[in-house]
Amino acid sequence: MALIVQKFGGSSVADADRLRNVASIIAETYRAGNDVVVVVSAQGDTTDDLIAKAKELNESPSRREMDVLLSAGEQMSCALLAITIEKMGLPVCSLLGWQAGFQTTSAYGIARIKNVKADRIRIELDKKNIVVVAGFQGICKYDDITTLGRGGSDTSAVAIAAAMHADRCQIYTDVEGVYTADPRKIKGAVKLSEITYDEMLELATLGAQVLNNRSVEMAKKYGVVLEVLSSMKRVPGTIVKEVVSVEKMLVRGVTKDVNVARISVLGVPDVPGIAFKIFSKIAAKNINVDIILQSVGRDGTKDIAFTVSRDHAQTAMELLGDSFELLRGKTVLCDTDVAKISIVGAGMETHPGTAAKMFEALYEADINIQMIATSEIKISVLIDAKDADRAVDSVHRAFVPEDLVL
Amino acid sequence: MALIVQKFGGSSVADADRLRNVASIIAETYRAGNDVVVVVSAQGDTTDDLIAKAKELNESPSRREMDVLLSAGEQMSCALLAITIEKMGLPVCSLLGWQAGFQTTSAYGIARIKNVKADRIRIELDKKNIVVVAGFQGICKYDDITTLGRGGSDTSAVAIAAAMHADRCQIYTDVEGVYTADPRKIKGAVKLSEITYDEMLELATLGAQVLNNRSVEMAKKYGVVLEVLSSMKRVPGTIVKEVVSVEKMLVRGVTKDVNVARISVLGVPDVPGIAFKIFSKIAAKNINVDIILQSVGRDGTKDIAFTVSRDHAQTAMELLGDSFELLRGKTVLCDTDVAKISIVGAGMETHPGTAAKMFEALYEADINIQMIATSEIKISVLIDAKDADRAVDSVHRAFVPEDLVL
Numbered sequence A, B: 001m002a003l004i005v006q007k008f009g010g011s012s013v014a015d016a017d018r019l020r021n022v023a024s025i026i027a028e029t030y031r032a033g034n035d036v037v038v039v040v041s042a043q044g045d046t047t048d049d050l051i052a053k054a055k056e057l058n059e060s061p062s063r064r065e066m067d068v069l070l071s072a073g074e075q076m077s078c079a080l081l082a083i084t085i086e087k088m089g090l091p092v093c094s095l096l097g098w099q100a101g102f103q104t105t106s107a108y109g110i111a112r113i114k115n116v117k118a119d120r121i122r123i124e125l126d127k128k129n130i131v132v133v134a135g136f137q138g139i140c141k142y143d144d145i146t147t148l149g150r151g152g153s154d155t156s157a158v159a160i161a162a163a164m165h166a167d168r169c170q171i172y173t174d175v176e177g178v179y180t181a182d183p184r185k186i187k188g189a190v191k192l193s194e195i196t197y198d199e200m201l202e203l204a205t206l207g208a209q210v211l212n213n214r215s216v217e218m219a220k221k222y223g224v225v226l227e228v229l230s231s232m233k234r235v236p237g238t239i240v241k242e243v244v245s246v247e248k249m250l251v252r253g254v255t256k257d258v259n260v261a262r263i264s265v266l267g268v269p270d271v272p273g274i275a276f277k278i279f280s281k282i283a284a285k286n287i288n289v290d291i292i293l294q295s296v297g298r299d300g301t302k303d304i305a306f307t308v309s310r311d312h313a314q315t316a317m318e319l320l321g322d323s324f325e326l327l328r329g330k331t332v333l334c335d336t337d338v339a340k341i342s343i344v345g346a347g348m349e350t351h352p353g354t355a356a357k358m359f360e361a362l363y364e365a366d367i368n369i370q371m372i373a374t375s376e377i378k379i380s381v382l383i384d385a386k387d388a389d390r391a392v393d394s395v396h397r398a399f400v401p402e403d404l405v406l
Helices: A016-031 A046-057 A063-087 A119-126 A152-163 A197-208 A213-222 A274-283 A310-320 A346-350 A354-364 A385-399 B016-031 B046-057 B063-087 B119-126 B152-163 B197-208 B213-222 B274-283 B310-320 B346-350 B354-364 B385-399
Strands: A003-008 A035-040 A092-095 A102-104 A113-116 A130-134 A137-139 A145-147 A168-173 A194-196 A226-230 A238-241 A253-257 A260-269 A289-294 A301-309 A331-335 A338-344 A371-375 A378-384 B003-008 B035-040 B092-095 B102-104 B113-116 B130-134 B137-139 B145-147 B168-173 B194-196 B226-230 B238-241 B253-257 B261-269 B289-294 B301-308 B331-335 B338-344 B371-375 B378-384
Touching (some): A003 A152, A016 A063, A016 B046, A035 A063, A035 A119, A046 A063, A063 A092, A063 A130, A063 A137, A063 A145, A063 B092, A092 A119, A092 B063, A113 A152, A119 A130, A194 A197, A197 A213, A197 A253, A197 A338, A260 A274, A260 A310, A274 A289, A274 A301, A274 A310, A289 A371, A289 A378, A301 A310, A310 A331, A338 A354, A338 A385, A354 A378, A378 A385, B003 B016, B003 B152, B016 B035, B035 B063, B035 B119, B046 B063, B063 B092, B063 B130, B063 B137, B063 B145, B113 B152, B119 B130, B194 B197, B197 B213, B197 B238, B197 B253, B213 B226, B253 B385, B261 B274, B261 B310, B274 B289, B274 B301, B289 B371, B289 B378, B301 B310, B338 B354, B338 B385, B354 B378, B354 B385, B378 B385
Parallel strands (some): A003 A035, A003 A168, A035 A130, A092 A130, A102 A137, A168 A226, B003 B035, B003 B168, B035 B130, B092 B130, B168 B226, B194 B238
Antiparallel strands (some): A102 A113, A137 A145, A226 A238, A253 A338, A260 A331, A338 A378, A371 A378, B137 B145, B253 B338, B261 B331, B338 B378, B371 B378
C-alpha cells in the first residue's frame, strides 16, 4: 500500500464526462489498495469567468477579495468531484485549503505555502476516505483565504506529497508526458520516460508549460517523485526525480519560446558599472533578464543586448528611455520578432561537442544565430521568429534519433 | 451611531447593476455614521444551477458535499459585493461563515445555528470596515462546512443581529414590505407599517413568503427588531417587533395557501388511541399536519380528516395505506384540489365576531367551507382550490377598508 497524491487540472474536470473519467482514475488507484489524496483545480474557464465578473464591477479589486472569489472555483470542483466519486460507491471527503491545513503567507493572490498541517487529511485517510483537496488555496495568519497564483494547484499537490511523504505525486494534464519537443509540431518528438528536476525546470522555463516551476522546485527540495501523465489516455507518463537512469540520450528536449524580446543599447560608455546600473534598474521592476550579450569595447563605447519576456519589453524600454539619465541620447532598440530555441539535458555538460552540433544543425537549415547563452544543462540561441519552427525541427533531428523509443 | 444588519437576497444581487444598487444602499447607511454588517445570499439562480450540476453527476449526493458545493454560491456573491463596495471607495471586508463565527449543528443541509462568535466581525467593524458576511452557511464541530437550509440567509442575519445586539435587522427583498394580502392579486391590499412577531409567523406559515419562519422565531426569541423592505424602491418597509402600536385594524392579513392536500380516513373504529396512532405514524416521518377534523362517532366508527402540505400527500397516503395494519381495508381519500384561506391578527382574539364575519364574507361569495381551524391570532378555512382567489378578495374586502392608509 502506497500513499499517492493525484492532481487534476481544470481541463481534466471541465464537465460531467471528464469528472467521471477522473473519478474512475482515482477509483482504480484506491481499489488497488492505495491511500489517495486528490488535488483539483477549478473547472475549465471558471477562474477566468470569475475574474471577468469582478472586473465588470471594479477594474482594480483588492487581492484579498479576489482570493475569496477565485477560491470558490476550486471549492465547487472539489465538491463536484467528491460527489462523482460517491456515485461510484467509494468513501470520499472533500477538504478546502483551510481544512486541509494549507498555511500560507498573507500575500493575497501570490501567496506562498509556509506549512501543510495535514492532520485532517490523515484523519480522513485513516477512515479509509479518498480525500479531495481544493488546490490553489490556503489561509494566512489572519485567517483570510489566500490563493497561490498561477499554476498553484501543482504546488498544492507537491506540498501535500512533501508534508505526508507520499510515495508519488501524479500530475494529470492534457498531454501524455514530457516530450523531446512539441509533439503537435515536431515529427519524431519522443515522450521521455524519466527526466531530472533540473532538466524539468529548464524545460518549464523555456516554455514547455507542462509543470509549474514552483512545484518542480519544491519537489526537488523535498525529494518528491513526480509523474506527469494524461488524464485522457491511460499510458505511463514521465517521471521527474533527482537521478534518472536513461543514459542513451544527450539532449532531453528541444524547446521554442516566442514570448521573448531583444533589447539593445548601443554606444554606452565603456566604463565599469554600466551593466550593473542597467540591470539593477530592470531588476528593481521585477523583470527577469535572460540572455545577456555585451560587445567588446571600441572607441570608448560598447553595446549591450539582452532578452526579456515580451510582456515586459515595453516596461523595460521605458526604464531605459528618457527616465534613465545614464542612457540619455543613446540608441535603445527593441526587437520582438525573435524566438529562443534551447536544448536541455543533464548529459550535455560532459559532452563538449553539444553546442557545436546544435549550431551545425542551425547552419544546415540556413538560420542565423543572434545571441547565444549556455548553462550546465542548457544551450539557448536567439533567432528570427520566422525561423523558429524550422530551427526546432532541425535541431531535434540532430539530437533525437527518429527510431528512439523510450 | 447604530449597528445595522442588512440582508440582501439572491434576486437583489443577481447581476452587476443590482450589486451596484445594493452597494449604494449599504454606502448610504455607512455614510450616515452607522456600523454596517451585510449578509448576502447567492446570486440569482446560482444555487439551483449548482444543484443541477451535482444531480447530473449523482442523483443522491451526500449532504456534506452539497454543503461544500452550495456554500460557494454565497462565497462568490459576498466577494463580488465587497468588490463593488471597494469601487465606491469605502473600506470593506468579506467574511465566510466560518470566519464570521457561525457555529452550527452538524446536520448538513439543514443545520441550526448554535452560536455566533462574532469576534472577527467586531474586529473588522472596529477598523471601520463594512463587513459583508456570506449567509446560509457555518461550520460544525468537525470543522466541516454546513448550510442552514432554505431561507437560511435570513436566519444568518437575525443571528448576527442577536449576537451583536444590533439596533435593527433589515431584510431587503423584492417586495416593499408585508401586505394585508398579495398586492399583485388583491386590489386594495395595504402595506403594513408594523406587525408583531406572532402575526408575522402566522403569515409566513400561511404562504406570505416574505420572511423565513426560523428567522422570525429567532428574532422574537432575542428581541431583534426586523424591517422588511425593498432593495429596488427606497420606501419604508414593514417593522416586525413584539408590540405594535397600530390598533385600528382587526386583521393583519389575508392569505391563500394552495400547497395543501386534504386526507380523509373513513370508518375507523371509534376507540381510544386511534388519532394518536395515526398522527404519531405521520409525525415520525416529519410530516406536519395542519387542520384536523374528526367526526362524531356513529355506529362504532368515525371519520378523521386532516391537511398536509401537497408535497407530503403521497408519503402520508402510503403511510396510511396497506403498510398500516390498523387501517387495512379502510377508505383513505386524498384531495389535492383544495386551498387554505386564513386571516391573521393579534387583535382578533378579543373580538368574538371575527370568525362569523369571515364566514359571512365567504357565504356572500357563495363559497363552501370544508374545514375550519382557529388559533388565538388566526382563523383558517379549507375550500375548493378554484374558489381561492375569490375567497381572499371577499374576505379582504370585509376586513380591510379600501381607503386604509397605514
